[in-house]
Structures are given as C-alpha cells and as structure tokens.
C-alpha cells in the first residue's frame with residue numbers, strides 16, 4: 454500500500470572512496486571512506502537509507518500469484534497487502550518496508566535491494582506468474598546472493614509440470630521443502646482440520662519467539678516433500694512447526710519448515726493460513742512475521758513481532774467470510 458519512493462544512491466561517496474583506494478599512503482580520512490564504501494557495497498539495503506542517522510531500511514518484496522480459490526479462502530492479494538501493512542506497522546521494530554506486486558515486471562526497486570521475498574498464491578508464484586521464466590531467472594540470481602525467501606500456504610506448492618521426474622526443483626533448495634501437488638514422485642495432502650494444534654519445533658529459534666502452541670480450524674498441509682533421501686530434510690533444513698495429524702491416524706507432521714542455505718540465504722515455508730480470517734490469530738501472524746524478519750536477517754525481538762491488525766476488510770479481500778466460487782456467466 455505504501456507508495457514507492459525512488460531513492461538516490463550515495464554515488465559521490467562511492468567516487469570519493471574509489472579515489473581513496475589509489476592513495477599510496479592511506480590517510481585516516483581515506484580509510485574511513487574506504488570502510489564506508491565497503492559498508493555500502495556489502496549491505497545493499499543500506500543504500501536505501503535516506504538520511505544519515507536513520508536505521509537502515511530493510512525492503513521485503515511481496516509477490517502475489519494467481520489464485521482461483523473461493524472468497525474468504527487464500528485471498529492472496531489481500532493477504533499480501535496485510536503482510537505489507539504488518540511489516541510497516543510493527544510496534545516494536547522499525548525500518549522495514551514492503552512492496553506488493555502482482556506481476557514480476559512490477560517489481561519497483563533494483564532486485565539487490567530486497568532482503569527477502571514473500572510469495573503468496575495458488576502454488577509457487579515464481580512458476581505461475583505470466584512472466585515466470587524471467588521471474589525464475591531473477592529469483593535464482595537473488596537467491597545466489599543470499600536473499601531470503603518465504604512462501605505462505607499454497608505458495609509452498611509445486612505441481613507435476615513444475616518439477617523434474619525425481620521431484621527436484623530450485624524451490625526445494627531455496628526453501629527446504631515444498632507441497633507436492635499431483636506429482637509422480639510424491640503426493641502431499643491438503644485437508645482442513647477443525648482443531649489443528651500447531652507446535653513450535655524449535656522453541657529457541659527466532660521465528661518461535663513470542664508465541665506458544667495454538668489451535669485453529671485451517672488446512673495445514675501434511676506429507677510435504679523434503680528431498681529424495683526417503684523424504685528426509687536436506688542439510689541445513691529443519692522443522693519450524695509440527696502438528697499431530699490427521700486426527701484419525703496422528704503422526705508428527707512438519708507443517709512449517711526453514712533452511713539455512715550455503716549461499717547464506719534463509720528460506721521458510723509456512724503452510725497456513727487457508728482461511729483469510731485466520732490472519733486475526735495473533736500467534737500465527739507473529740510466527741509468519743517473525744519468520745519473514747529472520748529470512749531478511751533482521752533481529753527478531755525476544756517477545757516476537759508485535760502488531761495491531763485493522764479490520765480484515767481494510768485489505769480489500771473478495772470476502773472475509775467463506776463464500777462460493779463465482780460461476781462463469783452463462784451467455
């Protein structure tokens with residue numbers, strides 16, 4: 454919702470620092486300028502700092518993919534706007550801004566300025582956007598430099614045509630797992646459960662800060678896919694949250710997971726929420742926002758991200774309540 458403001462880069466500083474590098478005997482001033490130039494080079498997010506003395510801004514890209522679910526469910530566009538609002542209005546942490554886009558060509562800033570990307574849509578938007586080839590190529594470049602990645606609910610999904618026969622796909626390595634839809638190698642399960650109890654799997658980990666076990670009526674995905682070695686988690690990957698599901702034959706299912714990648718990037722998949730109304734559940738919202746901050750390499754407060762949510766209508770969903778899918782008009 455926030456308007457995009459182009460930001461100037463401190464080019465004069467870079468030029469001064471460059472000249473400092475060729476001085477035969479570095480003076481204190483040149484060392485200082487060199488350090489400053491390295492700081493600017495190492496931390497692209499700092500380049501968006503408007504005035505000296507302000508906290509560096511952390512920019513999060515929020516990519517909304519196509520969705521065909523009934524009103525009140527998924528609501529990916531409203532969900533994307535809600536995430537942006539929360540990131541920009543946290544009461545105990547500042548300096549985070551979000552950009553919501555509905556097509557890859559709309560990304561308003563240079564890609565290197567983003568600390569993390571959040572995807573929300575009906576299966577992984579990188580594969581479903583109209584300009585998906587360009588999106589996948591650019592996302593790959595962003596991941597290689599250590600950019601974070603978080604997928605929300607069906608955003609964690611890949612379909613048979615997206616993956617190779619053995620189930621390999623870049624998303625598996627960027628995020629540590631995915632929901633396999635109608636795939637040959639694996640079939641994950643999506644079903645709504647009235648009393649799904651969500652437990653943190655890593656209580657001391659930043660995404661787990663400030664929330665305890667909660668129970669909700671939702672669709673946490675189970676039997677997610679984590680890799681070719683008998684579905685064991687890849688090196689660096691770990692469970693973030695589990696649930697004992699399904700009720701008739703319960704086993705500890707990983708319903709959210711994360712990965713610390715070798716490229717220094719952090720990825721995470723959280724398979725909730727299916728129902729738009731469940732964004733009102735503070736524990737779930739905190740878990741998701743904590744996780745986004747963690748992937749952006751920002752410190753997560755000890756009591757987790759604190760937010761106050763306006764009425765869900767504010768974000769213009771098709772419906773807050775669950776409704777029927779619209780039927781195509783008959784001619």
Ligand SMILES: [Zn+2]
Nearest residue numbers: 527607672727
């Ligand atoms: Zn769903």
